[in-house]
Amino acid sequence: MEQPHVTVVIAAYNAMPYLTRCVDSVLGQSLAPEAVEVVAVDDGSTDGTGAELDRFARLHPERVRVVHQENSGGPAAPRNTGIGLARGRYVFFLDADDYLGPEALERMAAMADENGSDVVVGKLVGVGGRTPPTSMFRRDQPDADLYSSRVFWVLNPMKLFRRDLIERHGLRFPEDLTTGEDQIFVTRAYLHAAKISVLASYDCVYYVLRDDGGNLTTTVRNAPRPGGGSAGTFAAMLTLVAEHTPAGPRRDHLFTRLFQVNLQRALRGVRREHERDPERSRRMFAALHEPVARWYSEPAMARVPAIVRLQGELVRRGLYEETVAVVRYVRERRLALDARKGRKPVRWLAPADVTVENGRVFAHYPYFRDSRLGLPDDVFDVTHQVGARSFVRPRSVTVAQDRRDTRVLSVRGRRRTRLPAVALELTATRASDGRTVTAALPAPEPADGTGSTGSTGAQGGQGAGGAFTARIRVPQPGTWHLALRIAGSSTPELPLQTVRVESANPAHALRAWLGRSGRVARPAS
Structure with missing residues (x-):
């Protein structure tokens, strides 16, 4: 018999009715039928999973092989059994709860063939509320460097592996661990792979959250083993x-x-x-x-x-x-x-x-500046994690120019009331020369909150219910970029809006406003 291009190994334990869709998705792949084989291992199921696999084997005797074994307590042993029986150039591990996009194997195998990849990471799509990792799937990566990309942040085994890589390095799933055995296997494969590719442009694997909470990889069926x-x-x-x-x-x-x-x-x-x-x-x-x-x-x-x-x-x-x-x-x-x-x-x-x-933000987590433990402040430093957007609702913020004096800009918004109300600063930076003026927006008082005067030419205030208002007066006309930041910190700012200030003369602005209102403007005295 001609060698299959891909062997799909399915470890199954009490996987009904999800198993039917899983196997159908493999048999319905866009690759030629003889290019895909299924090795399904029933790990001591008691719900009809074994009978359903036997049905598929009778319908597709040239494509589906089934092994029945006593329950091993985890997915490692049935996957290892599948590896021993695989004949394809590539091996793909698919959980019996999940299923493939119609062109998944063809596209992943093509990427591996074209680039000489030992591992191809196909895009995961959550189903039923399951949330797979996404940071590594922003674009296709024919050659994803393990030490700079995000591929190490996805360690489930539902990937395409070159079988020669598996056999050459004797890769198997450790059977002495009750959880995380897939991460050990994938990490070893990553470390030995000559090239890792990411296929992000196609939905390859549909990652299902079972209604009964019985996903194979998230259920520990036996008592913990030593070292597990x-x-x-x-x-x-x-x-x-x-x-x-x-x-x-x-x-x-x-x-x-x-x-x-x-x-x-x-x-x-x-x-x-x-x-x-x-x-x-x-x-x-x-x-x-x-x-x-x-x-x-x-x-x-x-x-x-x-x-x-x-x-x-x-x-x-x-x-x-x-x-x-x-x-x-x-x-x-x-x-x-x-x-x-x-x-x-x-x-x-x-x-x-x-x-x-001193420009740094420290979180008051347990043991912050606890003299008994003496933990360094660096442990609590969240400067690069937070910014004004962590404490303000960005979509609530509005910017307006004062009608009587276009140099005065008002910013209104709401704080995130479940987070600490830190002191903020409103900044206005002129595009032409980088000149910046600031307005203080103090943290509200614990009770009702009060307004306070900030730096010269600026005012800030806090209203009830997390609402705040900040006013800033720019000294000259021009294009000014407004932003919020945590007062005294070096964290990135929350950009708000760019405002064009046409005139620095409040009398001119007032006459223009009166004119638009249909009133007669009087000359300035």
């Missing part, structure tokens, strides 16, 4: 990257992802176990502390959000109780802010208060 869980995955990933990548910017790029995503997931497990089994929780924490202390990277941690930096610093120091307290704080704070209820990794967690000093 997110803590074991994180430790293994750190070691794997460190062993294959010398210290420096390339390693730091990959470590950034591990600290920002994997460490947070592992710490959520530590917190949950703390409430059920404190001793097991401490063992999980110890499994995190050792690799973090060993491989801790200041440049990598400087790139992650401050709340993650804080957790990483506490883990590095081995401060178990404090770490659990911060992870609990993250959960409670996110629930208060209605930010996806903690299901996604934290990117920016708004604190209850901030301090602005």
Whole structure:
């Protein structure tokens, strides 16, 4: 029999009725029928999944091969079984819950053939509320550099792999982990790949959230094994990257992802176990502390959000109780802010208060300037994460010129009332020479809020319900760019509007306004 171009490996466990659509999407691919084979492994299902796979095998005996095996407790073993049976030049792993776009395999294989790619990452599309990563799918990338692109931020196995890469390096899914085994496999493939490509111009994989919450990759069906869980995955990933990548910017790029995503997931497990089994929780924490202390990277941690930096610093120091307290704080704070209820990794967690000093913004997270722990301020620095738009609703902001004096510009808007009300500045910068004037917009008083006078020629005020008004007077005519920024900080500004000031003479402006109103303008005295 002629060698298939692509083998699709489907690991299935109690996947009905999603399985039918999954297999149909593979058999209906635009590639020639003989170019695609299906190796489906029933991992001890009890809901009719095995019978449905046998039905497909009877209908398509030349294209579908089915293996039935006892339940292994995770997707690693059935995927490994599929690898051993694959005959195609390429292997694609597809979860039984998900399905392919009609031209997915043809387009991905063509990209691999044209570019000599060992791995092709096809665009993921969420279905049923599932939210796949998106940052790596902004454009097609025939040669995506692992150490500068965002491909390391997508580590699920639903990709096209050159089978020669898999066999040459003996790549298999580790069966001793209950979660994260796919990340280990994909990371090894990435590190060994001569070239990685990204196909973003076509919807390749439809990533389904099951109604019953039974997605294969998100359900742990058996009791945890020794070394399993997110803590074991994180430790293994750190070691794997460190062993294959010398210290420096390339390693730091990959470590950034591990600290920002994997460490947070592992710490959520530590917190949950703390409430059920404190001793097991401490063992999980110890499994995190050792690799973090060993491989801790200041440049990598400087790139992650401050709340993650804080957790990483506490883990590095081995401060178990404090770490659990911060992870609990993250959960409670996110629930208060209605930010996806903690299901996604934290990117920016708004604190209850901030301090602005010397152009830097510090979040009042737990243990900020706590003399007992003596954590450096850098751990709490959110200067590059926040700007005025973090504290103001950009769409609420309006700009108007005073009718009587066109040099006076008024800005109205609303603050985000669930976030701390920091002091802001309204800036006006002239396009011709860069001259800038500012207006202070103080933080409101805790009770009713009061207006206050800012710098010369500028006023700011705070109204009820988060509303604010700022007025600024420009000294000369010209084109002026208005923006808001956090007072005293060096964070990027929130650009508002460009205004053309025609005249610097208020009497001229007043006469023009009176004339438009149908009134007789009197000469200025």
